[in-house]
Amino acid sequence: xxxxxxxxxxxxxxxxxxxxxxxxxxxxxxxxxxxxxxxxxxxxxxxxxxxxxxxxxxxxxxxxxxxxxxxxxxxxxxxxxxxxxxxxxxxxxxxxxxxxxxxxxxxxxxxxx
Amino acid sequence: xxxxxxxxxxxxxxxxxxxxxxxxxxxxxxxxxxxxxxxxxxxxxxxxxxxxxxxxxxxxxxxxxxxxxxxxxxxxxxxxxxxxxxxxxxxxxxxxxxxxxxxxxxxxxxxxxx
Numbered sequence: 220x221x222x223x224x225x226x227x228x229x230x231x232x233x234x235x236x237x238x239x240x241x242x243x244x245x246x247x248x249x250x251x252x253x254x255x256x257x258x259x260x261x262x263x264x265x266x267x268x269x270x271x272x273x274x275x276x277x278x279x280x281x282x283x284x285x286x287x288x289x290x291x292x293x294x295x296x297x298x299x300x301x302x303x304x305x306x307x308x309x310x311x312x313x314x315x316x317x318x319x320x321x322x323x324x325x326x327x328x329x330x331x332x
Numbered sequence: 333x334x335x336x337x338x339x340x341x342x343x344x345x346x347x348x349x350x351x352x353x354x355x356x357x358x359x360x361x362x363x364x365x366x367x368x369x370x371x372x373x374x375x376x377x378x379x380x381x382x383x384x385x386x387x388x389x390x391x392x393x394x395x396x397x398x399x400x401x402x403x404x405x406x407x408x409x410x411x412x413x414x415x416x417x418x419x420x421x422x423x424x425x426x427x428x429x430x431x432x433x434x435x436x437x438x439x440x441x442x443x444x445x446x
Contacts, residue, residue, distance in 0.1 A: 223375070250432060259341060261422060261436040262376075277433070309375055317432045318364055318383045323375030 221245055223324035225310050231330045232300045240295040240327050242310030248322075250315040251293040252277075253285060255306040256326075262309065268293055269315065300331045334359045334425040338437035346445055351395075351410040353440050355423030358404065364426035365406040366434065367397055371419045379421070382406060393417070418444045 226241045242251065249270050254262040264277030266285040274285045282304060284296045293312075297304060307328050311321040339354040357363050364383050368376040380391025387399040393416075397408045406423060420441045424434040 252433075259438055261438040263436075264433060267433065311376075313432055315432055317426050317428070318381065319432050320366075320378045320381070321376075321432075321434060323368075323377065325375050326373075 223310055223312055223322050225308075225324040225327050227327060228325065229328050231332065232297075233332050234301060236300050237296070237298050238300065238329075239297075240308055240310075240329075242293045242295070242312075242324060243291055244293075244310075244312040244322070245291065246312060246314075246322065247290070248312035248314055249290070250313045250319075251287065252311045252313075252321065253283070253293065253295045254309045254311065255279065255304075256309060257306050265295065265308075300329075302331045305329060305331045334363065334427055334435050336365075336423045336425050336435060336437040338423050338440050340440055341438065342441050342443065344443040344445060345413045347415055348412050351408075351413045351417065351442065353408040353421050353423075353442070355397075355406045355408065355437060356404050357406060357423075357425050359425055361428050365397075365399065366424040366426070367391065367395070367406075367408050368422045368424060368436075369419050370422065370439075376422065379408070413442075413444045415444050415446075418442055 252267040253265040268287040271290040310324040313319040313321045335358045366381045367379040382399045423437040427433040
């Protein structure tokens with residue numbers, strides 16, 4: 220039981236390049252989330268999904284797109300990376316009630332030059 | 333709207349000393365509150381949570397937190413710090429409605445010294 224996994228762990232991009240971050244969970248959770256973590260700002264929600272085929276915007280969605288084609292996977296895309304998107308990205312999943320724990324992946328450290 | 337405020341971005345304590353990490357919340361409805369811990373180069377993991385019922389909540393690794401509605405607080409404590417407690421701690425509040433979204437505080441980095 221791997222929990223929540225993220226691919227890749229590290230990535231360096233040049234401004235304008237695109238990339239996709241993959242999140243996978245094996246807990247059969249309905250809800251999945253993408254956050255970014257920046258120093259002094261805590262975690263901020265980028266996008267989330269309440270089930271296969273659904274996505275919604277979070278607090279800081281600009282410059283990102285997501286897809287949830289399969290229940291176990293949640294993809295985060297950057298179409299044209301900018302230095303402001305340098306951050307650590309975390310994926311999480313939960314069973315979906317308000318009291319549910321969110322389970323986090325190990326993170327992806329992205330640097331945009 | 334729900335929000336949390338964590339006072340102090342850094343806290344340094346000696347091994348064996350009391351740990352007190354502060355969290356105040358704002359919520360238009362009865363809040364559900366969480367404390368998560370992040371060890372270096374890892375994701376977050378749940379320490380404890382308050383939903384309803386007993387206001388003193390016990391978590392893993394000897395941590396506990398007390399929900400005080402009159403003070404809108406949910407401070408995290410541990411009687412005796414251990415070197416292994418060095419990490420960043422985040423308070424979070426659960427949103428109403430669907431999706432069980434969380435709003436996180438800005439975090440407090442705990443340093444434990446000999």
